[in-house]
Amino acid sequence: MDRRSGKILIALAVVCLVIGGGYVAIAALGPSETTTDARPQATDVLDHTDVMVRAVEPSKPTLNGRVFVVDRGKVRQLPGEIACERVYYAGGEGLCLGVASSGVEYEATIFDSKMQPQHKITLTGLPSRARVSEDGRYGAMTVFVSGDSYLQAPSAFSTRTTIVEMATGKQLAQLEQFSVTKDGKPFDAVDFNFWGVTFAKDPNTFYATLGTGGKHYLVEGSVSERTMRVLRDGVECPSLSPDNRQIAYKSRIGNSERWHLRVLDLATLKDHAVAEDRSIDDQVEWLDDNTLAYSNGINVYTVPADGSGEAQLLVRDATSPVRLGAEQELPAFGR
């Protein structure tokens, strides 16, 4: 290196250090987010249903991902510090997938009915879906993992789904390690991806999506036997109705990243569309045996499950709706 180019380089490095360091410092020390009055708002569709949601306000870390309940038309924030990208609650056990306190990792928090964290599990990717069986015994969580390594550029994303025992926080299994059958024969491929678990009343039985070779199969599985069998194609993010007779799911439009919501009758295997024309990327929740709740990433809507009626706004600025049945203890209520 001749002396002149060396000097130019050192000068440039110093300039970069000043600009970069300065920018990061200003970003780090800049005005902290102020609290806001913006929070999930209930609409008058609701008169008595109790729903848990998480707030959507990406620009406000103090509010984004906080858990609220909508109780008889009134929204109130639950106590506690947890913030979730995805939340579920059933049988006195809650599952919250969010950013860890380190700020750069994701973790699952199992919380109790007082919104107190009981167990924490480090996640290996971006939170996607969370579900807890009705009796609070098992939880299931799906994360996106990127296929990137340090030696190869990221190529494709895949999913990983883990079943946990809620009481102990123990990870029981990854669905990727279950054995799968299709038409009675063993079925396995390198590109197997599982997502969107829903538990039956008997929590040993679950349904989920198996993605492979461009197909999206509905599978029925057994936690204890570590098996799954393929039921049919074209079903993503299944959600069992409270009476376990129907499955609401998202149905891909062609090969696009767009989905319509449909409902499948498990007895007749007939399915029908619901009155929602927008593309919805969500695992639907059943408010009761006749009503679906879901989010478009901005607001929570409801629509009748039988295909009649029309979609109605339920809660503004919220996602991840969870039914809190009348018989179910509301978390941290009465405090």
Add this chain to the structure above:
Amino acid sequence: MYQVEASKALLKPRLWARGASRLKVPRNVVMLGMVSLLTDISSEMVATVLPMYLVFTLGASPLVFGAIDGTYRGAAAVVQVISGFSSDRWRRHKEVAGLGYGLSALGKVALVAAGNTIGGIGAIVAVDRVGKGIRTAPRDALISLSSAKDRLATSFGVHRAMDSVGAMLGPLFAFGILIAAPARFDAVFVVSTLFAVLGLAVLFLNVEGKPRRAPRTGTPPRFRAALGLLKDRSFAPLLLAAAGLSIASVSDALIYVGLQRTIDFEPALFPLLYVMTAIAFMGLAIPAGQLADRIGKVPVLLAGHALLLVVYAVLLMSSVGYILLILCLLALGGYFAATEGVITALAGAVLPESLQASGIGILITVVSLGRLVSSLAFGALWLELGLHNAVTIFAAALLVAMAIAAPLLLRAQRTPAHG
């Protein structure tokens, strides 16, 4: 885990400052390594946070990004051959490589300015991929032309090791910034841009564009001469051997998937698989290069593939403990160290000076096509016959490929090509 990464990675450059002269690696190679190190910091910073950024800021599914990225990888392969030949033809390896590095830097600037739409990000990822496709062949040609023929493998080893240090540091810097300034992705993009600019500056200020072996006289090569490499009596066997070996090699991504199925361990430990392989690669790249210069590139290449056979063997076992898993990852890192740079070094030794970038561009394209075929075939075999049988077939195929490659590679090494 990131702490381990940090200390390992931070130690390395300092060791090199002293070690570079002892390794007798030309200054130009170290400077090209520096360019790659800085550029890799820049691109890995973005690659690390892009999924988070897409989901949390734009509300998009990460699957969209997978689709975006896959689309342009094919395009990059074609660009490689064209950029390789152009830089030979114009005798401007440094400038063509600079165009590639410059495009990627521009992509980072665009991310700061307009990275808030899915379409915008798609375009930026595309520009970045094309930039990578343009720069690889002329850069490797410069490394080759800067080195004495008997030091080629060491030079490539040093470059690859420095390159992987950058790939390790990038995520650390990105995480560091996000810890200091939560959710400020713009700060990550700004710092990434600055690293890209620094990389470009080192290239233009400190890299010699006409190194010692670079051709200075004679007529510039015609495209026909570059095409002639395909039936050249020493380069063609090398290409054939490289194609066979890459088809029989299962990609590391698929190996990790296979390990995940066979080993019952905490999912949270999974990222460690990548990190350990990368550390092994980083640590072994230089020794493997030195060894190749001392005892010959062909034996080292074959030994590297033998290490891949060890990995296959682990995949075939019904139960794998942690010690065996670590050995398997070390073998995988060793396989990369003994093959990735060494095969390029072999090409550099075989190719005439006037067609270095063209030949390396063709080699990279053949190898990446081979990997594509390998991934498709492995996936199909896994589906039809199960993981165990698929690995068994690939192990047999790799043995056959090695047996065929050995005489081809030796022949390539004996007779220099004529451009």
